Amino acid sequence: MRILLAPDLHCHQTNYGRMLPSGEHSRLVEWRETAYAMFEVAKAKGVTHAVFPGDFFVTARPSPRQVLEVGNLFRMFENADIEVIGFPGNHDLPGIGQTGPCDLVAAMGHVMLRWAVNKPVVVGINGVVFAVLPSVKPAALNAEATDPTEAAQQLSSALLDIAQSLRAQCPENCPKILCGHWTIGGSITSTNQVLGGTEPQLPLGELLGMGFDAYLFGHIHKPQVLHEKPFVGYAGALQRCDFGEENDPRGCWIIDLETGSHEWVDLPAREFRTCLVYEEELPHLIEKPQDIAAFTGVKDAIVRVKYKATEEQAKQVDGGAIIKALQDADAHHVAGIFPEIIKSERTREAGITEGTSPIQALETWLKGQDMGAHLKGLVLSTAEELLEEVR
Incomplete structure (x- = not known):
């Protein structure tokens, strides 16, 4: 039996x-x-x-x-x-x-x-x-x-x-x-x-x-x-x-x-495929999005694309071109494109410590910003008014 x-x-x-x-x-x-x-x-x-x-x-x-x-x-x-x-x-x-x-x-x-x-x-x-x-x-x-x-x-x-x-x-x-x-x-x-x-x-x-x-x-x-x-x-x-x-x-x-x-x-069930684009491969994908279809097993599969990128790189990725390339390669369904954004770490100002006052810290930060002296003065004066109101 x-x-x-x-x-x-x-x-x-x-x-x-x-x-x-x-x-x-x-x-x-x-x-x-x-x-x-x-x-x-x-x-x-x-x-x-x-x-x-x-x-x-x-x-x-x-x-x-x-x-x-x-x-x-x-x-x-x-x-x-x-x-x-x-x-x-x-x-x-x-x-x-x-x-x-x-x-x-x-x-x-x-x-x-x-x-x-x-x-x-x-x-x-x-x-x-x-x-x-x-x-x-x-x-x-x-x-x-x-x-x-x-x-x-x-x-x-x-x-x-x-x-x-x-x-x-x-x-x-x-x-x-x-x-x-x-x-x-x-x-x-x-x-x-x-x-x-x-x-x-x-x-x-x-x-x-x-x-x-x-x-x-x-x-x-x-x-x-x-x-x-x-x-x-x-x-x-x-x-x-x-x-x-x-x-x-x-x-x-x-x-x-x-x-x-x-x-x-x-049994011949539908395949799912994740196209993982690694950091070193991303510049090529940005330049030639049609090459995404070269991933093995895309044909007749349910496909998604995942990649890591900085915020600036993510803006350069042509999602529409990637989806079209997968569709042209006979993917059964494109589930989406999912970026993982790499956040840039902010560097700490060397002159700012725990003993620095808020206004002093703001002045130090403003020195590195690309804005005119008039606007910097407005920011400082507004900050002083807010701090006084809190006090």
Whole structure:
């Protein structure tokens, strides 16, 4: 038996894109191409079950088109005899007790519960048992603490108790998989950060002690393996959401339950590219802005330009010419040009000390300024009047 761990679908990102002549958004087309590539991988690799671990959508109010896209994808898997199990993530949750978009996706399937399992439950599908921990609103698990850290700890404890209860319901004569949409202790984000104490976390050691044959999770967008055998890991997200995920691979995991091995397969998601212009390269960019297109990987990518410059150099950078050069090089979208201004340090006047009076300090400063004697006199007299008024 071979299990596909799909990434968070997030159908679909609407940032950094454009409307195409067909009337579709470019990032929806990108999403569909990547999702269908994943389907072809599943068929080629002999996948028997596909796990979609939450966050089908970007928000809990997706468009009808987005709901149809996810439902159609699941139907493709089922029609190819690949069993689908999915469940909501935190982005999919409406208010407590309300029908959410995942429920609509489930209603499109002939096996309704499996496409969007909306509560902790054990589901058996063709010889594999899945213990499901979908994302829920904290209030649904009675995490009533007013302090965010305490609330996270209460929720983590409740989730562990639920997972243990689900494990007790699993038969022993078949593979058992725990899947959910939560943070596992030790996982890191796309920016290589460990999530803080306000995020509910499931300790890896306690999960391993439950004795499942694999642990397939969503929620963290950086693909990673936290334990080899049994497999514990995340597949990330189907698309890159922003530049914070620029260096993350995009793909899916295939877990072989018989051998305990796992394989990563890359998927053709849109690339993000940051063109970093270093200080020594800036004069060339000012003189020949069209050369920005020589950066590797600009074609078909979502691109931004970052550079360091003095205030005077920044005035000489032709942003319009840079954007045109990137567009001519077939960049999919130019996200912007972002200068980091190097502030010039002011030198301290040698004759000014802590004992210098304000008027004396002003006179010293005025000596170095390019203004006439009349204007300098006006500045001094005005300063004396202000100081007298303060006194």
